[in-house]
Amino acid sequence: MELKFILEAILFSAQKPMSPKELRDLLGEAAEQSEEAKPFKKVKEEPLVAALEELQKDHETAARSYRLSCVAGAWQFTSQPEFAPWITALVGLKVRPPRLSQPALETLAIIAYRQPITRAEVEQVRGVTIDGVMQTLQERGLVEQVGRAEVIGRPMTYGTTALFLEYFGLRSLEGLPAAEELRRIPVTKPESLLTADAGLATAPPEQQLPLADVEKLTEQTPPPNPA
Amino acid sequence: MPEYKVQFEVFEGPLDLLLYLIKKEEVDIYEVNLTELATKFIEYIEVMRLLDLEIAGEFLVMASTLMYIKSRELLPRDQQVAVEEEEEEDPRWELIRQLVEYKKFKDAAVSLQTREIEQENIFPRLPIKPELAAPVPVKPDVSLFDLINAVNAVLKRVSKRDDMREIFEDKWTVSEKIEVLVKLVNERSNLKFSDLFVTVTSRSEVVCTFLALLELIRLKQLVCIQSEDFGDINITKAPEPTAALVEASSSTTSSEHSAIHNPQSAIS
Numbered sequence: 054m055e056l057k058f059i060l061e062a063i064l065f066s067a068q069k070p071m072s073p074k075e076l077r078d079l080l081g082e083a084a085e086q087s088e089e090a091k092p093f094k095k096v097k098e099e100p101l102v103a104a105l106e107e108l109q110k111d112h113e114t115a116a117r118s119y120r121l122s123c124v125a126g127a128w129q130f131t132s133q134p135e136f137a138p139w140i141t142a143l144v145g146l147k148v149r150p151p152r153l154s155q156p157a158l159e160t161l162a163i164i165a166y167r168q169p170i171t172r173a174e175v176e177q178v179r180g181v182t183i184d185g186v187m188q189t190l191q192e193r194g195l196v197e198q199v200g201r202a203e204v205i206g207r208p209m210t211y212g213t214t215a216l217f218l219e220y221f222g223l224r225s226l227e228g229l230p231a232a233e234e235l236r237r238i239p240v241t242k243p244e245s246l247l248t249a250d251a252g253l254a255t256a257p258p259e260q261q262l263p264l265a266d267v268e269k270l271t272e273q274t275p276p277p278n279p280a
Numbered sequence: 281m282p283e284y285k286v287q288f289e290v291f292e293g294p295l296d297l298l299l300y301l302i303k304k305e306e307v308d309i310y311e312v313n314l315t316e317l318a319t320k321f322i323e324y325i326e327v328m329r330l331l332d333l334e335i336a337g338e339f340l341v342m343a344s345t346l347m348y349i350k351s352r353e354l355l356p357r358d359q360q361v362a363v364e365e366e367e368e369e370d371p372r373w374e375l376i377r378q379l380v381e382y383k384k385f386k387d388a389a390v391s392l393q394t395r396e397i398e399q400e401n402i403f404p405r406l407p408i409k410p411e412l413a414a415p416v417p418v419k420p421d422v423s424l425f426d427l428i429n430a431v432n433a434v435l436k437r438v439s440k441r442d443d444m445r446e447i448f449e450d451k452w453t454v455s456e457k458i459e460v461l462v463k464l465v466n467e468r469s470n471l472k473f474s475d476l477f478v479t480v481t482s483r484s485e486v487v488c489t490f491l492a493l494l495e496l497i498r499l500k501q502l503v504c505i506q507s508e509d510f511g512d513i514n515i516t517k518a519p520e521p522t523a524a525l526v527e528a529s530s531s532t533t534s535s536e537h538s539a540i541h542n543p544q545s546a547i548s
Binding site: 065066067068069070119122129130131132133134135136137140144147149152153155156158159161162163165166177178179180181182220221222223229230231234235 | 292293294295296336338342378381382384385386388389390391392393395396397398399400401402403404405406407408409
């Protein structure tokens with residue numbers, strides 16, 4: 054029997070999302086109770102997660118109406134979003150808090166990628182103050198204080214919560230789209246900035262020798278012989 | 281003067297407005313003409329002022345930064361203040377860097393929003409735990425002493441948390457509690473003795489509940505089972521209910537007075 058199918062059977066019957074630790078505990082418990090389950094008594098976390106990921110791929114390839122999701126590290130079978138109309142008819146609308154506003158989403162994105170981050174740093178990126186938005190995000194439990202920055206005034210630093218991952222259906226912070234890039238945005242300064250109608254009031258260049266060139270010339274002339 | 285109503289796009293801040301203006305130009309952020317942008321930005325602020333919109337301070341700061349950049353550009357190139365290396369960032373570069381960064385997070389916010397909406401349409405599979413037969417009780421019958429022991433423990437707990445609380449009238453009667461108990465047992469197949477006393481607030485309520493339980497046992501409505509020594513006591517419906525419920529509540533109303541009048545003495 055393959056480990057991934059055992060896991061599939063467990064997750065199919067599970068009442069709640071299962072973390073790798075819970076799955077390992079369950080495998081151990083099953084081995085205590087049944088001779089058949091003995092070979093899977095001690096499965097290390099790594100092969101277990103690998104099996105789960107393989108199972109997830111299998112389901113993806115099979116393109117079924119449901120998938121194996123991993124949210125905040127816990128695994129669970131969920132339906133594909135396009136089948137919502139029928140499931141809604143069956144079980145009713147999902148109870149969820151109202152959608153987040155644009156400012157809230159922007160602020161949340163900055164905190165998610167740059168955590169731990171101080172309020173001032175978020176404000177610098179967004180170019181506006183974020184008092185109200187921060188309060189909303191904290192009240193909704195998506196953002197929390199995580200510490201204090203080692204700078205003058207020791208301001209609070211903020212980070213996202215496990216609820217944040219659940220709310221957006223993310224496996225982990227690594228699962229954020231383009232996480233690497235946004236964490237440290239590599240903005241390379243171009244050679245020259247084509248910003249200006251260069252020197253609107255400049256005299257025609259041939260009439261004068263630019264200051265910089267003059268300096269260069271003087272530098273290049275060999276110094277008088279010291280001797 | 282004719283009244284014009286202008287629908288304004290609401291901008292989150294000066295950076296948002298700048299990005300909007302750049303988008304309108306259809307140019308890359310890196311290639312945007314900042315002096316032109318400055319002019320447009322200030323035009324916008326003028327309009328906002330005309331419309332009596334409250335202009336946030338951030339917009340004015342941005343306007344002055346743009347004016348500063350523009351004024352530097354206007355000087356002949358050779359007279360422009362050379363940007364001292366490492367001492368001061370080129371304000372143009374600083375602004376563009378900020379815009380690029382903000383744009384990326386704006387995009388990230390959009391992808392978060394997509395996920396947010398998608399999540400509304402994803403349903404987890406939540407199977408119901410199959411009802412399995414309860415294990416055979418080791419010690420099917422509970423003696424009166426077991427019950428008294430158990431209620432004593434509850435009473436001790438109640439009196440412990442009694443040190444400070446509001447004083448109110450004890451409104452419980454045994455017949456009421458009988459009704460509550462019957463309802464509870466009907467709702468749940470497996471009721472624990474301790475479940476009965478989770479919400480109790482006073483000593484007399486404990487006593488009333490306990491007397492109700494005893495009464496129902498006497499009338500063979502309920503059975504108490506303790507599956508292991510010193511384990512929790514389970515309360516279930518009697519296999520064959522003999523006495524009618526009506527009889528149960530009416531018969532207690534007569535005996536109730538003595539029990540309620542002095543609940544403490546009833547158990548001690």
